[in-house]
Amino acid sequence: MSEISHNIVNESPDAIAKRLMQKAHNRDGLPEIAIGLSFLTVAATMWMQVVFHPGSMGYTAGFWSFALLVPAMILGSQWAIKRVRGQFLIEKAGYVQLKPVNRTRSGIVIGIAFVVAVVAAFAAIKGSFPPASLMLARTGIGGGLLAALSGGIPRFVIGGIVMAATGILVAFSRVSLGLGFAILFGLMGALTLVSGCVVFLLFVRQPAETGE
C-alpha cells in the first residue's frame, strides 16, 4: 500500500490505471506466449526465404506465410487471448470489458504501418536499404527498448536487454539480413515463449480465490 500512496503523488489516475491494467494483462503469460509464437513464425518464414531459392516452393511458402500468416497472428492474438481467458481462466483472471477501440487512433496506426510497408517495399526493390548490420543492430536495440518500456515488468526488461545484445552480436557477425533477422526473432521468440509458458503454468497452479 505504501507503494500505491507513493505512486499516487507521482502519477495521474490514468497512468495508475494503465500500469495496473498492463500488470494484470501480463499476469497469466498468455500475451508472451502469443508474442513468442509470432516471433517464431517470423523467424521460420525468414529462414525459409534464406534457405530456399527464389521461385522454389519453399521460398514462395515462406514469403506468403510472412505476408499473410504473421499479420493474421498479430491481429488475431488479442482475440484468441480474450477467448482463452473467458473460456478457461475466468475464475482466476477475472472478467473485464475494455472500452471500444478508438477508431481514429487505430486508423492512424494502420496508416503509418501501411506507409512504412510501402517505403520498405520500394527500398527493397531499389536496393537502397542501409547496411544489414546497421538494420539488425537498430532492430535489436529498438525492439529491446520497446520490450523493456512497454511492460514495466522485470522479466520484460531482461528480455529487452537480451534482444538488444543479440541484435548487436548478430550485426557484428556479418550474416545476411534475412538470416540475421531469423536468428534475432528465433531466439527472442523461443525465450518469450518459454518465459510465457512458465508464467502461465505458475498462474494456473495458483489456487483460485472466488467470491467476495
Place this chain on the structure above:
Amino acid sequence: MSKKIQRLGEIDRIIHEPARLMIVALLAAVEEADFQYLRQATGLTQGNLSAHLSKLEEAGYVAIEKAFRGKYPLTICRLTERGREVLDKYRKVIRAAL
C-alpha cells in the same frame, strides 16, 4: 498559489484514499470489471477490496451487480456518471495544486 493550495480542501476524501483511487482509476479506464479482475489488478485482499467497493457503492460512485458467465458467478463493477464526475474533478484539483 495559495488559492491553488486552498483548492486541495475540495478534494473528495472517499476517492482520495489510495486503494479507492486505484479502483476508481481502473474502472474509469474500462467499461466494466468483475471483483476477481479488480483483485488481481490492484493486489488488494478480498476483504479490503470488498470494503472499499462497499464505500464507493454507498457514495454512488460505483454500481455493483451480480451476473453469471456460464456457470461462473460474477460481481460486476462499473463506474457511475457521478463517479466519473468526481474523478474528473479530483484530477483537475490535483493537477492545479501540484
